[in-house]
């Protein structure tokens with residue numbers, strides 16, 4: 001049985017180890033990580049999935065970012081342990097976190113990833129939104145938490161510098 005729960009500070013080293021296992025070496029050199037430097041993740045949405053023996057099976061984190069004049073949630077990294085992939089754990093983590101995001105003050109979500117996977121959650125390619133280079137524009141995907149939330153939003157994705165909507169993003 002898999003249980004999904006908010007990531008706590010004591011989960012952090014296990015989550016980092018899982019990400020190291022699941023992603024190519026040097027993952028933190030990716031341009032998307034520059035958006036995370038010195039910015040706390042959004043604690044209320046970042047979650048871990050553990051099995052009945054309390055072993056970490058998967059994890060998802062979110063960061064706040066600015067896109068043009070707007071704010072957005074940056075989804076990721078999300079990863080599932082190689083021995084547990086294909087069981088629906090990734091989908092459960094993503095759906096549960098997006099449900100929480102819908103019931104928060106956030107309006108829109110952005111990620112860099114494979115459209116064939118993320119399309120099932122409602123993500124589609126974002127036009128006119130530029131992630132820090134080098135990023136393949138075909139992998140820049142967005143999801144509206146409120147109807148029309150991406151309609152007028154264009155420009156560069158920038159590191160979070162403050163709470164434009166009056167609510168501070170909260171770290172671990």
Ligand SMILES: CC(C)(COP(=O)(O)OP(=O)(O)OC[C@H]1O[C@@H](n2cnc3c(N)ncnc32)[C@H](O)[C@@H]1OP(=O)(O)O)[C@@H](O)C(=O)NCCC(=O)NCCS
Nearest residue numbers: 022078079080085086087088089090091112113114116117
């Ligand atoms: C991507 C990942 C999080 C998916 O988690 P998961 O628990 O294995 O996924 P689910 O069980 O929810 O879904 C499995 C389905 O997704 C598909 N899928 C997984 N990764 C995919 C990808 N990159 N592109 C397209 N489809 C993908 C599988 O083929 C499977 O399809 P099916 O339902 O038709 O059989 C996991 O495979 C993982 O950790 N991969 C390594 C890290 C990574 O790439 N993270 C995402 C960064 S963009």
